[in-house]
Amino acid sequence: MMPQQEIDWLSLAESLGKEFAARDIEADETDLFVADNIAKLRSNGLIAAGVPIELGGGGASHADLCAVLRILGGYCSSTALAFSMHTHQVMVATWRWHNQNAPVDGLLKRVANEHIVLLSSGGSDWLQSGGTAVKVEGGFVVNARKVFASGAPAANLLLTSAIDRDTENGATVLHFAVPMNAQGVAIETTWQAMGMRGTGSHDVIFSDVFVPDAAVTLRREPGKWHPLFHIITMIAFPLIYSVYVGVAAAARDRAIELAMQRRTDEHLCYMVGGLENEMMAANLALGHMISTATTSQPGFNTTNQIMTGRTLVAKAALNVLDLAMEIAGGSAFYRKLGMEKLFRDVQGVRYHPLREEAQRKLSGQLALGWDLSNN
Missing domain, CATH: 2.40.110.10 (Butyryl-CoA Dehydrogenase, subunit A, domain 2)
Known part of the structure; x- marks a missing residue:
């Protein structure tokens, strides 16, 4: 393997993703955990990709890992989502080490040296x-x-x-x-x-x-925002929602491929145009989340930007799958096409916090100038 600082993380994700895709259907049909894929991520250095080079890791940026998760999400959504839960814990610790001199170097060194996998509740x-x-x-x-x-x-x-x-x-x-x-x-x-x-x-x-x-x-205090949660929100959600944009992109590509095999009419073009609009919306909202995480400091305003992006990505990704199913027509109902699996997988985008009702409440409170310091 190349020296860590020279790894092309996106190319590695493409290569591994193609391998993971072969096991994706088996995992879906049997509820089988993607253990072999996680082992591959470990052996290829991705488990420690986000750990700073100074601590023995790969030194991959937050934006790079968002791109990695988007790629993996298009090949094997379960692998990508499980990996995002480890990755965001690593990247939160990395951000705190870089920006707050937090004593998390011991944890990060263990990820780099022992390749331990972190789990979040x-x-x-x-x-x-x-x-x-x-x-x-x-x-x-x-x-x-x-x-x-x-x-x-x-x-x-x-x-x-x-x-x-x-x-x-x-x-x-x-x-x-x-x-x-x-x-x-x-x-x-x-x-x-x-x-x-x-x-x-x-x-x-x-x-x-x-x-x-x-x-x-x-x-x-329970139920109250703590500064750490603003960091978690800023770092974690662009990573997690990159997975769902990857799922949506895979469905978009499959729908376009099917549409190109059919006789084109204005109605089909109209539906495909709508699909492209929703895919663009998902990409733009995710891009805003990633750039916010890169350029901002944690706090209520940053959390509001990230969580608003989370709602917009969720809506757009769900719309992409709805339109992709319509474009594919009755064939989308067959499991062998793979569209219905992508449709089912993207539904998970609904359930991560903050769900839309709570996000809209927070955004409204901030827009109206409420004091949330004790919230």
Whole structure:
């Protein structure tokens, strides 16, 4: 393999994506986790791609990794989505190391040297969190069920949170990392879903898991925005939503290919034109999210830009698949064409936070000048 700093990440993603596409259908039809694909990402350096070169990683930029995930999303959406959950944790830590001198170099060095895979429960926990943390000597005992843990079967370290309700100042969310092989941690294979069936987004169960005091990296009030969540929003969502734009782009390309094989009429041109409009909308909204993450500082205004982009990408991606199905006609209903799988996979774009209702509320509050400092 070439020296890390010389790797063409996009070409590597194209090459691996073509290989992953062959296993995509099997994962969809059997609910089989894409373990072999994650292993390939690890052996080809992509697990550590976002770690700074100074810490032993590949030094890939946030924009590069968005492009990688968009490419992979078009070949094997489950691999791309599972990988995005690891990638955003790496890139959040990298941003904090570069911009805040945060003490995350130990974690990043482990990703670079040991090629560990990180797992997130953030989307299902979000600001409120879930589970209980009870104080004991030297730490906490945690009991929880963490749902939608994409990539769980391949993960080595879970970055998660739970609520300590027995504090003088009221309930407190504790953030910590737990090895997936720790005593009391188990995966319950619940992931039988409409789409993204190969992501291994099972439930992770905590049964009296001991978390030492030293492992707690953050304490915050439940349901309130914390500065860390503005960083997470800024970095994570352009990466995650790149996957869905990749899915939409694959459906667009397939629909165009089918349309070119048919007799062209004005109605078909009209539908294809609409498809192109929606694909452009998805690309523009995603591009705005990526550029915002590259040029902005975290805070409510940046979060608003990112989350508005998330809503616009979701709408456009869903519209792309609707139009692609219409253009393909009845053949889209056949599983062998692959269009219905893309249609099912893109539905996941609806469910990551902030969903549209919450995003519109936040945008409205900011537009009307509300003070959100305590929100």
